[in-house]
Amino acid sequence: MLLGTLSSQFGPLSGLLETRQLAVICSICLALILAWKCCRVETNPSKHGRLPHLALLTDEEIYDTPIQSMSRALRTHGSVVGFKRNGNIDYLVAKEHAQRVLTDESSFSFEGGLAGMLGITWIRHLHGGSFFRDIDGTMRAFSTRRMNHIVPEIWPLFEKAAESLVTNAGAGAVDIQPHLQQAMAEGTIKIFLSEKYNRADFKERMIKIATDIAYLTGLDPNRSFLSRKFPLLWHAVKVIHIALVRLPLNIGPSLAWELWVDISRDVQDYDPEDSTIFSYLSRRSTVKGDKLSFSAKLWNMVLVLTVMFGATHQTIVSMIWVTFFLAQHPDSQESIRKEASSITEAGGAFKLEGLHSAVLTDSFIREALRTKGDSVNAVRQSVQDVELDGFTIPKGSLVFPFTYQCYRDSDLMENANEFIGNRWVGTGKSATTTGLEYPAFGLGRWACPGRFLAINELKCWILALVARSRLELDGGKYEVMDAFNITACAPDGKLLVSRVEA
Numbered sequence: 001m002l003l004g005t006l007s008s009q010f011g012p013l014s015g016l017l018e019t020r021q022l023a024v025i026c027s028i029c030l031a032l033i034l035a036w037k038c039c040r041v042e043t044n045p046s047k048h049g050r051l052p053h054l055a056l057l058t059d060e061e062i063y064d065t066p067i068q069s070m071s072r073a074l075r076t077h078g079s080v081v082g083f084k085r086n087g088n089i090d091y092l093v094a095k096e097h098a099q100r101v102l103t104d105e106s107s108f109s110f111e112g113g114l115a116g117m118l119g120i121t122w123i124r125h126l127h128g129g130s131f132f133r134d135i136d137g138t139m140r141a142f143s144t145r146r147m148n149h150i151v152p153e154i155w156p157l158f159e160k161a162a163e164s165l166v167t168n169a170g171a172g173a174v175d176i177q178p179h180l181q182q183a184m185a186e187g188t189i190k191i192f193l194s195e196k197y198n199r200a201d202f203k204e205r206m207i208k209i210a211t212d213i214a215y216l217t218g219l220d221p222n223r224s225f226l227s228r229k230f231p232l233l234w235h236a237v238k239v240i241h242i243a244l245v246r247l248p249l250n251i252g253p254s255l256a257w258e259l260w261v262d263i264s265r266d267v268q269d270y271d272p273e274d275s276t277i278f279s280y281l282s283r284r285s286t287v288k289g290d291k292l293s294f295s296a297k298l299w300n301m302v303l304v305l306t307v308m309f310g311a312t313h314q315t316i317v318s319m320i321w322v323t324f325f326l327a328q329h330p331d332s333q334e335s336i337r338k339e340a341s342s343i344t345e346a347g348g349a350f351k352l353e354g355l356h357s358a359v360l361t362d363s364f365i366r367e368a369l370r371t372k373g374d375s376v377n378a379v380r381q382s383v384q385d386v387e388l389d390g391f392t393i394p395k396g397s398l399v400f401p402f403t404y405q406c407y408r409d410s411d412l413m414e415n416a417n418e419f420i421g422n423r424w425v426g427t428g429k430s431a432t433t434t435g436l437e438y439p440a441f442g443l444g445r446w447a448c449p450g451r452f453l454a455i456n457e458l459k460c461w462i463l464a465l466v467a468r469s470r471l472e473l474d475g476g477k478y479e480v481m482d483a484f485n486i487t488a489c490a491p492d493g494k495l496l497v498s499r500v501e502a
């Protein structure tokens with residue numbers, strides 16, 4: 001009608017105008033459709049009920065300033081909001097929903113959430129979908145039950161790492177990461193593998209393998225333009241490059257062969273006292289005295305490599321965070337140094353009892369992990385359409401509780417925004433005690449099973465380091481490398497270290 005009128009009024013120009021009018025009208029329609037699509041999570045409300053608002057967060061806001069932008073989104077739109085990330089719509093929920101999202105397994109899946117977050121959803125289609133359960137069982141068997149034997153083995157490694165750091169520090173600033181990687185690689189070999197793997201070349205390989213897996217699963221601070229703009233393509237290229245090129249190269253033939261030989265041994269070939277991961281997995285996967293199948297061996301290889309990674313990467317990151325906090329608090333260094341010498345005087349060094357009595361160190365670690373600045377650090381996937389606060393989260397979505405609000409909740413603790421090193425001494429809450437105000441290790445059935453090991457390793461490191469040195473941050477600051485993933489990405493910075501005379 002409009003075009004017909006214009007055409008009759010403008011005679012010879014009518015064709016041109018028609019085209020222009022058409023183009024304008026089409027553009028407006030397209031823009032409206034796009035804007036509408038961008039502002040709505042779903043276009044079928046009858047299928048999903050009332051969908052949460054979509055907060056228009058840019059990649060920079062999500063990855064560089066998540067605390068500010070997520071706080072603003074929740075303030076503006078209510079307690080559940082959607083946001084676009086990596087081409088999908090994820091959901092952010094306020095602290096009042098954190099408990100339910102993290103613990104209600106009938107509505108939210110840990111396995112789906114973690115697989116989705118790490119970009120390894122395919123792993124749930126392998127081996128009957130047992131990946132997370134297998135890793136969970138293995139970690140639990142090793143890290144909690146054997147702590148009495150583990151502590152005397154690993155504490156000297158952190159003494160050695162701290163001594164080498166202080167000796168080599170000189171007047172310049174030092175990077176603590178290589179020292180921690182060496183100690184953690186050796187510790188992991190002692191806990192899970194056997195002495196024959198305690199070789200310099202194997203330790204180097206393990207460090208490289210851990211770096212590869214961190215890169216593969218996105219637990220590294222790489223947020224390049226390409227990875228943000230073309231996430232699916234980027235992910236596909238990355239998986240192929242790491243799985244087919246870097247991992248095989250970094251494992252290398254000799255380590256691969258040693259691992260394969262140990263993985264291939266049958267249950268009856270192991271000494272009943274053998275406490276390596278190989279005998280454990282062999283016992284777990286052998287059915288009624290049968291021989292291990294080729295696929296079972298391959299699966300066990302995947303589990304061994306994952307355990308090696310899981311047991312080192314996250315703990316090293318946390319060690320760096322806590323050490324930087326310590327460098328910023330000379331008063332806490334002083335009191336922890338006193339705690340270290342009283343443990344030694346009481347004969348507790350290198351023993352689990354000694355670590356138990358390090359209550360100040362424990363409190364400092366808990367407080368550093370609480371305040372280091374996480375925005376989100378646990379994720380679940382909705383297993384059905386789930387209603388929260390009148391909004392419906394569609395089935396299959398990744399849901400992130402905004403844990404920043406939990407850590408800083410003034411209803412749960414006084415002066416929640418303040419760092420108080422000895423805050424937790426005498427409260428009955430240790431660095432491993434999970435709770436809504438401290439989701440550093442998650443919450444519920446899937447809370448981190450490695451936390452007892454990780455905290456003991458952290459304590460060994462802090463006690464060993466502070467006993468022999470004073471620390472300062474080079475330039476007085478560190479740089480946050482991935483604000484969206486504080487728990488899994490270490491901050492960048494160097495330390496000025498000076499020896500404390502005994």
Ligand code: HEM
Binds near residue numbers: 318379
């Ligand atoms: C300070 C170091 C560590 C931190 C901050 C950490 C943090 C976490 C977090 C936040 C989760 C998710 C829990 C949830 O969503 O509810 C998790 C899960 C997990 N962590 Fe850790 N972790 C650490 C060290 C370790 C270590 C040393 C191991 C192994 C020995 C380990 C093994 C696991 C496993 C297997 C899971 C999956 C959950 C399960 O199987 O129950 N973690 N961790």
